Amino acid sequence: MTEVAGSRRAQTTRAALLEAAREVFTASGYDAANMVEIADRAGASIGSLYHHFAAKSDLYITLYNDYQRRQQHRSAQAFRSALARGEDDALRLFIVGTRAYLEGCWEERELATVFLSGGGPAGFGMLTRERFREWLHANSTLVNGHTRPLSDMLVLCLTAMATEAGREVATAPSRAKARRLIDEVLELMGRLYPAD
Template sequence: MAAPESHAGQDRTVRRALLDAALEVFAERGYTDAGLTEIAARSGVPAGTLFQHYGGKRGLYLALWEEFREEQERRTAATLTTERDRGVVDPIALFVAGARAYLGGAWDNRRLARLIAEDDGPAGFDALRRQWDRAWVRRNARLLEVDERHRAGRVRVSVLTTVIGGAARELGDCEDETEALEIVDEVCGILVHLSTPPG
């Protein structure tokens, strides 16, 4: 009988193979046209095991999104911790550093970022994405020390967050890392300009 750690390791390997294959197929065909048979075949995992782990195509898609979201949050939080440890306290500088980290993650995981930005996802995904976007705006408002009770502040943070999201989508179409870095630098300059409160 296999040790529990060995079984858990095999489980992780199977899940990783399924997610990697799902990302390939979703990226090539889109969510709607992706087939579970093809995902199972590419992963080398039986279709029944796919259902056992993820319940189907929707579960695979949501697991990929969750993985991307968590990695982006980890990356951004680590950057903010590093900046604060270096003595950075300016809210705009911290916000831009976090945005740079987020955009770097969007470039590093561009196939997944591009997939998530498309309108071709499972039923109900748009509502989940909007919910996460609202939470992202709230986190950015706290980081920028904006009073969310004032509409102008809320709108400013919403616009800034939208700029970052739009730039992340653009990174998915970049030809190479040089072009991606130029976009990140340009967007961070725009964010500095837009982050400065009027007056």
């Protein structure tokens, strides 16, 4: 087997293990998830699973980091699109990015619910707080080069609102309800810094 073919096979196995872990975590939660079940669902051996991931926590955190990257990409893409259309108001830009984030919470609701439920491996709470601070810093940096800059406290409040709204959107009983929640929270955000 060539090195390239081996690398492709390893990538395929890793992707299958992550998909199986996503299915098991969303069905059972972190604590009840079983590594043997994850390997079986992926069609891989338990040895292969441990070759790619050191522990159940490693699988969980990898899924979380991948989810966070997708969410950041959604928000940044929406933000850049708004800039390209000529939007320069800091709050409106924040709201555009938040809409993309919240829509991502709905689109990936099963996985979002797992991460936003408060479960996970030891130390996961610290990781999510660290990611929140990183997100807060990124939000402040992105929006404050534009008109009507937002105070650090307003960015903190808006980011916390988006995070909590994400929990509600992810657990909404229908797409229509999720959309209403998204529209309502964005409208409330707009009231915190009304137009001049």
